[in-house]
Amino acid sequence: MKIRNIAIIAHVDHGKTALTDSLMRQTGAAEEGVSMDSNALEQERGITIYSKNASIFYKGTKINIVDTPGHVDFGSEVERVLRSIDSVILVVDAQEGPMPQTKFVLKKSLELGLKPIVVINKIDKPAARPEWAHEKVLELFMTLGANENQLNFSVVYAVAKEGVAKINLKDDSKDLSPLLETILKEVPEASSPELSQKPLRIQPFNLAYDNFMGRLAIGRIYEGVVKTGNVFIKNTGGATRTGKINKIFTFEGLKRKEVAEAAAGDIIMIAGLPDIFIGETICADPDQEALPAINIDEPTISLNFLVNNSPFAGREGKLVTSRQIRERLERELEVNVGLKIDFSAGGYFKVYGRGELHIAILLENMRREGYELQVSKPQVILKEENGIKLEPFEEVTIIVSANMMGTIIKKMSKRKGNITDVSQEQNNSRIIFEIPTRGLLGYRGEFIIDTKGEGIMYSRVIGFRPFVGEINRQALGSMVSMADGKALGYSLYNLQDRGVLYIGAGTEVYIGMVIGNAAKGNDMSVNPTKGKQLTNMRSKASDEALTLTPPLELTLERGLEIINDDEYLEVTPKSVRLRKQFLTEIDRTRAKRQKVL
Ligand SMILES: Nc1nc2c(ncn2[C@@H]2O[C@H](COP(=O)(O)OP(=O)(O)OP(=O)(O)O)[C@@H](O)[C@H]2O)c(=O)[nH]1
Ligand SMILES: [Mg+2]
Numbered sequence: 001m002k003i004r005n006i007a008i009i010a011h012v013d014h015g016k017t018a019l020t021d022s023l024m025r026q027t028g029a030a031e032e033g034v035s036m037d038s039n040a041l042e043q044e045r046g047i048t049i050y051s052k053n054a055s056i057f058y059k060g061t062k063i064n065i066v067d068t069p070g071h072v073d074f075g076s077e078v079e080r081v082l083r084s085i086d087s088v089i090l091v092v093d094a095q096e097g098p099m100p101q102t103k104f105v106l107k108k109s110l111e112l113g114l115k116p117i118v119v120i121n122k123i124d125k126p127a128a129r130p131e132w133a134h135e136k137v138l139e140l141f142m143t144l145g146a147n148e149n150q151l152n153f154s155v156v157y158a159v160a161k162e163g164v165a166k167i168n169l170k171d172d173s174k175d176l177s178p179l180l181e182t183i184l185k186e187v188p189e190a191s192s193p194e195l196s197q198k199p200l201r202i203q204p205f206n207l208a209y210d211n212f213m214g215r216l217a218i219g220r221i222y223e224g225v226v227k228t229g230n231v232f233i234k235n236t237g238g239a240t241r242t243g244k245i246n247k248i249f250t251f252e253g254l255k256r257k258e259v260a261e262a263a264a265g266d267i268i269m270i271a272g273l274p275d276i277f278i279g280e281t282i283c284a285d286p287d288q289e290a291l292p293a294i295n296i297d298e299p300t301i302s303l304n305f306l307v308n309n310s311p312f313a314g315r316e317g318k319l320v321t322s323r324q325i326r327e328r329l330e331r332e333l334e335v336n337v338g339l340k341i342d343f344s345a346g347g348y349f350k351v352y353g354r355g356e357l358h359i360a361i362l363l364e365n366m367r368r369e370g371y372e373l374q375v376s377k378p379q380v381i382l383k384e385e386n387g388i389k390l391e392p393f394e395e396v397t398i399i400v401s402a403n404m405m406g407t408i409i410k411k412m413s414k415r416k417g418n419i420t421d422v423s424q425e426q427n428n429s430r431i432i433f434e435i436p437t438r439g440l441l442g443y444r445g446e447f448i449i450d451t452k453g454e455g456i457m458y459s460r461v462i463g464f465r466p467f468v469g470e471i472n473r474q475a476l477g478s479m480v481s482m483a484d485g486k487a488l489g490y491s492l493y494n495l496q497d498r499g500v501l502y503i504g505a506g507t508e509v510y511i512g513m514v515i516g517n518a519a520k521g522n523d524m525s526v527n528p529t530k531g532k533q534l535t536n537m538r539s540k541a542s543d544e545a546l547t548l549t550p551p552l553e554l555t556l557e558r559g560l561e562i563i564n565d566d567e568y569l570e571v572t573p574k575s576v577r578l579r580k581q582f583l584t585e586i587d588r589t590r591a592k593r594q595k596v597l
Contacts, residue, residue, distance in 0.1 A: 002061040003265040004187040005220065006117075007081050009109065010091035011099035011458075012070030015121040015160040017048050019091060020067040022163035026176050027056040029253035036067045036254065041364060049361055051077045051206065053218060053267060055251040058180045064190075064251065064267040070101055072460040073355035076297035076338050077206075080278060082108055083294050084205040084220040084267070087187040089179075090116040090137075091160070094128035097136040100397045100458045107144050117154050117186055119179065123169070124159045130169060154182050190220075191265030198264070200224030200231070200284040203291045204276055209334045213247060213271040217282075220267050222291060224284060227261045233273065234281040236293040243282075246272035278337055299340055299352035300392045300437060300461050303359065303560075304376040305329070306348045308570055310579050311484070311510040316572035317372020325349070325373055328366060336362070352381065355461075360556045367573045374568040374579075378560055380438045383464050390464040392437040395420075397430065398447075399456040405429045407450060415439030416468050437461065439471050442561050477518035478564060480580055481509040485529035493546040495526055501551045502578065503528070512583025514567060516551075525585055554578065566591075 008016040017036045024030035035043070042049050048069040055064045066085060068078045082088065088109045092098055098106075109116055118137055120130045134155055141151055156179045158165040165179040166172075204219035226248055234240050249256035249269040262268045273282070279294035307313075307322050314320050319328070329341050329349055339362070340352040353359045356378060363375065383390045396417065398408055402424065408431065409419065417435035424430075440459060447457055479499050489505035501516035509515060509528055518524040552558070554576045559569040563578060566588070570577040582588040 001191060001263075001266075002189060003064065003191040004061060004087075004183060005064045005066075005085040005190050005265070005267060006087050006089055006183065006187055007066040007068055007078075007085045008089045008091060009068050009078060009082075009105040010070055011093070011096075011101040011105075012047065012072075014070065014091045014093040014096070014099075014102070015158075016070060016091050017067055019089070019119065019121065019158065019160035020054060020065055022160055023056055023063075023065065023176055023180070024054055024253055026163055027058055027180075029054065029056040034254065038254065040368075041361060047071055049074060051081055052254070053206075053251050053269075054254050055267075056253070059184065061184060062266075063180075063183060066267075068105075071357060072101060072104075072458065073357040074338075075101070075104065075460060076354060078105055079108055080205045080294050080296070080337075082112055082114065084203065086114070086190055087183075088114055088116045089119055089183075091119045091121050092133055092137055093125075094120050094123045094130040094133045094157075095125050097129075097133045098140045100395070100460065102137075103140060103144070104460060106140060110141070110144050110146050110150055115150050115153060115186065117156065117179075117182055119156050119158050119160075119165070121158045121160050123157050124162070130157055154186055156182055189265070191263060195223050195264035196225055198223035199288055200226055200282070201288060201291060202226060202268075202270075202282040203294070204278055204280065204282070205294060207276075207278065207335045207337060208269065209331070210271070214274050215276060215334050216269050216271050217273060217276045218267065218269045219282070221262060221264050223264050225261050225263045226268065226270070226282075228272075231273075231282050231284065232286045232288075233276065234283065234288075234290040235277070236279055236290070238290070240286050243273040243276070245270050245282075296337055297354065297461075298381075299338065299354055300381055301355065301359070301378045302350055302352045302381055303378040304348040305351055306374050306376070306568070308372050308374045308572070310374065310513075310568075310570050310577070311583075312508075312570070312572075312577075314372065316574040317367075318370040318573075320372045325371065328369070328371060332362060348376075351375075356557060356560050360560060363556050363571050367571050370573055372572040374570045375560075376568060377563045377565055378441070380436075380441065382467065385464075389467040391467045392461050393434055393463060393465045394437050394440055394459040395462045396433045396435055396440065396457065396459040398433070399428050399430050400451055401427055401454070402429045404451055404455065405431065408447075408455075411443070411446070411450070412439075414472070415443065416471055434462065436465075436468055436471070445558065445561055476562070477520060477522045477524060478514040478567065478578070478580070479516040479518050479524050479526050480585075481513045481515050481528055482511060482525040482585065483527045483529045484510050487515065487528040488531050489546050489548060490532045491526075491528050491530040492548055495528065496549050498524065501549070502554050504551045505548060510579075510583070512580045514578035514580065517562065 010016050020036045051068045066081045120133050123130045156165050165176045167178050201223045202219045202221050204217035206218040208216040281290040338354040342350040416439045417433040421432040487507045499517045499519045503515050
């Protein structure tokens with residue numbers, strides 16, 4: 001069987017999944033309406049979170065496709081995948097052109113020696129500028145030091161959503177055949193009789209989990225033929241252990257199909273190796289050489305997961321105990337490769353992740369399954385090397401209308417951001433900063449407000465650098481309830497001038513719950529349950545209908561962003577609430593004093 005292995009890579013939203021879906025539809029690998037974004041959260045948010053495998057058949061060749069996530073928090077997934085395929089389809093939006101994540105994934109691909117096929121997508125958009133986008137992509141290849149062979153990349157224009165691709169913009173095309181032909185022409189064949197005759201070597205690049213089969217490894221067979229039975233596993237440190245493969249699957253469309261054996265070149269899933277990990281080598285003989293290791297990016301932020309002990313604990317969740325939360329987190333570690341958890345501290349679990357979205361997705365999945373818990377403020381992970389304190393830095397690309405530039409630069413410099421590049425395009429300015437992750441935490445919300453939701457901001461971690469010292473940023477205080485009960489419209493009306501409220505009238509509150517922010521900067525104890533004094537006097541003002549500004553709804557991501565050091569975010573299947581760690585003002589004052597002493 002002839003096999004080609006490709007990955008689809010791009011900046012977020014440029015159309016990777018739409019293209020994969022259309023390829024499956026055209027080749028009959030999946031029916032109308034079936035999407036690679038199969039997970040409920042993916043469908044709701046319209047983004048890919050987990051990279052996934054599919055395979056299609058075209059003119060007798062099997063094409064294994066890995067669809068990758070475009071969001072930076074999941075960027076390390078992409079890197080792992082790139083190691084295991086032979087070519088990439090780089091999708092670029094015909095209106096936006098190359099964006100920060102385009103640059104990142106292209107750079108990785110070029111470094112690995114891959115020759116990409118470029119798909120200029122969304123040419124149906126009214127503002128599409130496909131020729132300009134093509135030129136920009138070529139410039140990017142050159143900036144990134146592509147070799148001559150790589151610079152000679154093929155270009156295909158597409159409307160992925162509708163399943164149409166063409167080699168020349170003027171061509172008349174009804175389907176994706178021009179792209180499929182390009183794949184057959186450009187992507188090296190993965191299988192050959194010689195490779196199949198060698199002793200077995202498989203390297204997993206992804207993990208999955210099944211309730212019955214346990215941990216599953218998704219990997220590429222580099223050499224040999226795999227059958228069920230005993231194998232040797234070499235880890236990246238050089239140690240060898242034994243294992244037994246008891247099931248082998250290949251992909252057909254999105255589905256997996258159990259097979260008795262599979263040969264070199266194919267991408268497969270195997271069951272039976274409960275401790276298998278990314279980058280290890282599964283082989284037939286203990287003397288075989290291990291394949292080069294696959295790097296896994298280190299986490300950049302950490303936070304604590306705790307049993308919920310708020311006055312409302314257990315009201316909305318079914319799975320609330322420390323043991324239940326621990327078991328769930330242990331299960332997550334089976335597949336969530338970027339995640340690390342320290343279970344050793346008493347009273348909480350320390351969770352290390354790749355970014356706020358990475359953590360938010362885990363919490364969202366947990367609350368949907370009925371879990372209830374609370375978490376602390378995410379902290380940036382600091383490292384020490386040769387006695388020097390290091391902290392993670394990010395490259396931030398901001399695109400705003402030209403008149404916003406001043407404000408943005410002022411705010412970013414305050415947070416220790418340095419400009420590395422500024423350019424103008426159409427009516428927008430594109431500014432690139434390098435900034436410590438610490439400085440960036442909590443800025444996103446402010447950016448959205450400053451640019452009225454029209455600014456674009458992308459960031460990605462670029463590595464650890466020397467710690468830049470204290471960052472003075474104007475933190476917002478919290479409005480803390482000093483009463484239990486139902487919030488009343490009358491008191492919220494009086495409070496809404498002093499900060500942004502997170503709750504509306506009728507919300508149940510408890511002592512120590514954070515109900516809004518305090519614009520002045522310091523925490524403020526308030527009583528949101530106070531009703532109007534009853535008097536015989538009629539006052540005109542108070543009798544007019546009280547118009548409340550709609551509250552700022554606390555989502556998980558927003559909560560993780562605005563939470564202060566001395567607070568917890570309470571997460572239940574129905575609610576996301578902020579609270580003080582110490583509920584009463586007396587306890588908070590005492591805690592603060594003890595810290596100082
Ligand atoms: N107009 C137009 N829209 C498209 C086209 N292809 C995809 N889209 C839309 O673009 C949006 C994003 O598409 P996806 O395929 O989810 O993008 P993606 O690259 O997989 O996104 P992530 O996986 O989250 O990085 C969706 O709303 C699609 O319907 C196209 O050819 N034309
Ligand atoms: Mg996608």
